Amino acid sequence: MAPALAIADTAPAASSATLGGMVQARRQTANISAPPPSWASGNASRWAMHTSDPLDAIATVATVDRDCPLFREGDHADNVFEVMSGTIRVFKLLPDGRRQIIGFLEAGDFLGLSFNDTYLYTAEAVTTAAVRRFPRRRLEALIDENPVVRRRLLAVTANELLTAQEQMVLLGRKSAKEKLCTFLMTLSRKAAKRGLSDTRLSMPMGRSDIADYLGLTIETVSRTITCLKTAGLIRLLEGHKIELADPDAISELSDAA
Amino acid sequence: MAPALAIADTAPAASSATLGGMVQARRQTANISAPPPSWASGNASRWAMHTSDPLDAIATVATVDRDCPLFREGDHADNVFEVMSGTIRVFKLLPDGRRQIIGFLEAGDFLGLSFNDTYLYTAEAVTTAAVRRFPRRRLEALIDENPVVRRRLLAVTANELLTAQEQMVLLGRKSAKEKLCTFLMTLSRKAAKRGLSDTRLSMPMGRSDIADYLGLTIETVSRTITCLKTAGLIRLLEGHKIELADPDAISELSDAA
DNA sequence: CGAAGCCTTGACTACATTCAACAGGCGTGG
DNA sequence: CCACGCCTGTTGAATGTAGTCAAGGCTTCG
Numbered sequence: 001m002a003p004a005l006a007i008a009d010t011a012p013a014a015s016s017a018t019l020g021g022m023v024q025a026r027r028q029t030a031n032i033s034a035p036p037p038s039w040a041s042g043n044a045s046r047w048a049m050h051t052s053d054p055l056d057a058i059a060t061v062a063t064v065d066r067d068c069p070l071f072r073e074g075d076h077a078d079n080v081f082e083v084m085s086g087t088i089r090v091f092k093l094l095p096d097g098r099r100q101i102i103g104f105l106e107a108g109d110f111l112g113l114s115f116n117d118t119y120l121y122t123a124e125a126v127t128t129a130a131v132r133r134f135p136r137r138r139l140e141a142l143i144d145e146n147p148v149v150r151r152r153l154l155a156v157t158a159n160e161l162l163t164a165q166e167q168m169v170l171l172g173r174k175s176a177k178e179k180l181c182t183f184l185m186t187l188s189r190k191a192a193k194r195g196l197s198d199t200r201l202s203m204p205m206g207r208s209d210i211a212d213y214l215g216l217t218i219e220t221v222s223r224t225i226t227c228l229k230t231a232g233l234i235r236l237l238e239g240h241k242i243e244l245a246d247p248d249a250i251s252e253l254s255d256a257a
Numbered sequence: 258m259a260p261a262l263a264i265a266d267t268a269p270a271a272s273s274a275t276l277g278g279m280v281q282a283r284r285q286t287a288n289i290s291a292p293p294p295s296w297a298s299g300n301a302s303r304w305a306m307h308t309s310d311p312l313d314a315i316a317t318v319a320t321v322d323r324d325c326p327l328f329r330e331g332d333h334a335d336n337v338f339e340v341m342s343g344t345i346r347v348f349k350l351l352p353d354g355r356r357q358i359i360g361f362l363e364a365g366d367f368l369g370l371s372f373n374d375t376y377l378y379t380a381e382a383v384t385t386a387a388v389r390r391f392p393r394r395r396l397e398a399l400i401d402e403n404p405v406v407r408r409r410l411l412a413v414t415a416n417e418l419l420t421a422q423e424q425m426v427l428l429g430r431k432s433a434k435e436k437l438c439t440f441l442m443t444l445s446r447k448a449a450k451r452g453l454s455d456t457r458l459s460m461p462m463g464r465s466d467i468a469d470y471l472g473l474t475i476e477t478v479s480r481t482i483t484c485l486k487t488a489g490l491i492r493l494l495e496g497h498k499i500e501l502a503d504p505d506a507i508s509e510l511s512d513a514a
Numbered sequence: 515c516g517a518a519g520c521c522t523t524g525a526c527t528a529c530a531t532t533c534a535a536c537a538g539g540c541g542t543g544g
Numbered sequence: 545c546c547a548c549g550c551c552t553g554t555t556g557a558a559t560g561t562a563g564t565c566a567a568g569g570c571t572t573c574g
Contacts, residue, residue, distance in 0.1 A: 092422060092423070092425075092426050094426065094430060094431075094512050095512055095513065096512075096513065098430045099430070100425055100426040100429045100430045102422050102425055113415075114415060114418075114419070115411060115412055115415035116415070116419070120419055120422060121422065144404060147401060150407075154372060154411075155372055157414055157415075157418065158370075158371060158372040158373070158414075160418060161371075161414065161417060161418055161421065162371070162373070162377055164418065164421035164422065164425065165349060165359050165377060165378065165421065166349070167425055168349075168357055168359055168421065168424055168425060168428060169349050169351065169357040171425060171428035171429045171472065172357045172428045172469075172471070172472030173351060173355045173356070173357045173472060174351075212429075214429070215428065215429030215430060255351050255352055255353075256352065256353060
């Protein structure tokens, strides 16, 4: 049985060493029956020497395969994670299976920062992703003793809260077209922040993920995308890429009826 | 011009002193032209001697009149607040005036805990409310030096995040009836936590507030309430009170189609 | 090449919104 | 004191946006 998570003994940026324990992507058609995460000990100390990130002292690096869970809602919250590469979706389920995606996390984002003892949502990889794992106990100790770490995580949490509040406005008060355009603008801003193009975006998640993020159905997402495409505002490119042909118009549409 | 905020020189629990500067409630028909907050210096040190809450050292007590703003989105975020009594609504507006209420805050809840330099939302009093004000600089210093305060505010923030995520599920994936029932159950749980009845609830906010909180229109809220009433699940009482006649059924309806 | 999954498109439905009218409560002022 | 206006909430009818059901195209991958 292929494990969902594999440990790499170096950070992805370091190219000299081979990545140990890397496994093939394993498509998962249902949300059930995913293999449990398996972790091996290790650290990123070599990288730490160059960057002096205090978190490196307690970090373990790992990869998560496409569509595999990092953790599930209700699991005991033993670890906090930071995404290093790839995209993670975080979501909650209703008893009857309806899903609401809380967010898509990319490099630099943190997950599992609950001060609860269980996770409040499920996290799965949209694409194969690399993450850093921090044992919760040790991270909490570090937060207590290190003001720099503390401020960083506080800022992360505050940002998460801001994002959540804006998403509430989107879900509660915006039309399908506005939702889509807001989503595109958010992707664009995140790409720009990471130094990538803000008009040629990578959109690795499927229609179903987008629908569950925006509170729509896949059909409505598809139709709305077609509509934007027909209007000449966007162009769909090869390999889950999308081009914003008229970013200003999209920005306008993102909060005007 | 009547000020929106008035300072009391004691905590509300202390009955011996008259509340200074108290003003009459001032109905406000539009969101515009509300008087700016005015603060006087003061503290709650007498109360602090009995409770040893470290926050008392930097706190100022004040009242906010019904429908008056505590602060507005975009204002310079100089203060953090804790609600002592009454209900506060926190919301964001779209350019065309559509409103999404992020939450209703009651005694013990904090507002303005952004790590931004401006507020991310507007806060208004639903009912006349008493709040404690903490200058942000001093609160931040206290957070840095006092682990107890730190943990408390961290817990508050984490709880806020949890609430926000559950609200996303509600807004994105629930029907009108489920939204209403979830809202009632939330009110019930909050009342129970405060030691009040969990079946006879105070619901001080109007239909318009409920609608903007649940992502509905006032008409839909009204119709859905009528429906629940007709089904014998709730009873509307005098003075903005509501009775949950069948809490179990309401709980069922809160996440089942 | 065939099967599976993802996306798109079409026709119909339904839930919530919009538009409109009206009832009740409350404070103001004649 | 009652009349009036204002605000809030309720109800009805018509509309519309997004959802549902269904079919077909396309890509991917074994």
